[in-house]
Amino acid sequence: MRNQKVLRKGYTTGTHTVASFRSCLDTLLVTNKACITKTTKIDNDDLDVTKGCEIIVSLDFSIENFLLNPTFQKAQLFKCETNSLEIYAGIGVGVVTKKGLKVPPPYPAINPAPLNAIQDYFKIKTNKRQHLHLKCCISVVNGQEIAKQTANAKVGVLEGISILGTTGVVKPVSSSAYIDSVKTQIEFAIQNRYETIYFTLGNSAFNIACSKANKEAIIEIGNFVYDSIEVATNQNAKEVIFLCGIGKMTKVYQGFKNTHNRFGVIDFDKLQADIKRNLNYEVDIEATLTVKGISQELEKAGLVKEFYEMITLKANKQIKKWFKTSNVKAIILEEKEVLGW
Template sequence: MEKKELRKGYTTGTHTVASFRSCLDTLLVTNEASITKTNKIDNDDLDVTKGCEIVVNLDFSSKDFLLNPTFQKAHYFESGTNSLEIFAGLGVGVVTKKGLKIQPPYPAINPAPLNAIKEYFDIKTKDMDNLHLKCCVSVTNGQEIAKQTANSKVGVLEGISILGTTGIVKPVSSSAYIDSVKIEIEFAIQNGYNPIYFTLGNSAFKVACEKSNEEGIVEIGNFVYDSINLATTLKAKEVIFLCGIGKMTKVYQGFKNTHNRFGIIDFTQLQLDIKKNLNYEVDIETTLTVKGISQELEKVGLLDAFYEMITKRANEQIKKWFKDSNVKAIILEQKEVLGW
């Protein structure tokens, strides 16, 4: 079968910068307010902002802008005697908590697109004097899109964030999700959460909520390796990784991503490991699920030992990936054994 070439896309930041350029070019020619709309180019990544409409308004006054209702201060740039103010319109979030790249109470537009906008403004207005412009960045239905993100948890209210470092969203890496995980880890570290909880699945999230509030919990999806890599790189003091025994078995077997499209549990190897560590041979002919194996081991009094084996091996695997990692894996079933 011929391998499909996956599509790349562009970040919300790249689209916003392109729209701003178009607006500024038009305004400088016509000397009138301008507006540019663009739809975020689709790609083969997992990204809730795919296809969203980004709207940039540029005017001499902000009185007609439809702004995010959250209190905000505009990003303000000066270039000689000229100035530019950038506001969050409807659908673009406003930062309300510390710990992100943008401080409160400013529009959630990341430094990379902000710098690109400032640079273009500098270039195009260098021969002008006393030009004072107002810019409003909006996203159609951005408030609804934001409900599918972690924005409200980290204090970005009433809209999405305008992101983008390299400008290109690579497919398959699910970079948008991983970027979100990175933001949440940074936020938790900056706000003093220790330990930070990584959860995989709704049950794990509910358990973590018994120990921490949502700001200290990061839902990592299936991106185990990528998330632990981020925690290690960002020097999180302690991370507790919670998931069920099925997914944790995949971790100990070396799966960096626990989604089924990356492979299934090797039950023959699991059978051999149980024989070696617990001196018992499970029947994998009649049950090819970890839950079924757990039930069999419970009948012979080896369930707790099985939990301990899976947890120990998973933690060993994490150390193989990152020897300096401060991530500790705990299976949900084992939390009862540990007296949680």
């Protein structure tokens, strides 16, 4: 048995932010002076664009010295007895501008879990103080550029990244950061009453979907086919159109839950047998071990339309096998008649 690399876990932006806030508050309560603390998000083996980012937490008695996100925002206000804490999005941390997310507009894009942890610590550490009114600014160095690699702008989180986290730990085995992003986009689309959501895999699929729907209803799922459909099913999405090329769709019909090559390759012997059984034609898989090559051979034989239909049918059957209640319809890009586009 081969030794498998143990993937490194990490901590969410929320965990790093809470740790930095705690240190900052502890220092301010001792010195009674404004304080700034910084932390660098540690590396891990997840698909995480925020790895290595620097998170800055500032605490002061006024907001005069804060560099805030230029988007209009209201502070998250927490009151405890006679004390209060206002939390603002600084440069590099996004502000929510649309409904449908865990945080309503127009507040800083800080998820409930880290926000609650910050408030709980503030309550504990200030329970013997009175009339303490603090302002907190959370910033991320280069956060605006990092955010361009996320779906933040599409769902209305502007000018920075979100401070995320539920359990506090990033689990790379499930590529949780990417799946969490997909989940957020699905929830957003449903909350904004999009009857049909589009899952796309690849640039061509995305471009076709963009010609038919608003980008807010289009979700690039990477290779996470099963995980994305599971989220959509659990969220009771009314209709999901899953678009991808015939190569990836062949993997789906063969039962691949993730279509990345590291999870395996197409079983061409099985594909050859299915073509023989369903189309009564034996392809020469020795001559071309690619789905595109097989498509070209079947096109010459006048069977390419039937081949596309076979792949589409089997992929949809596989999805129904995974999720009996799923409202997902798989369509391959090559089948123009099926697309009707």
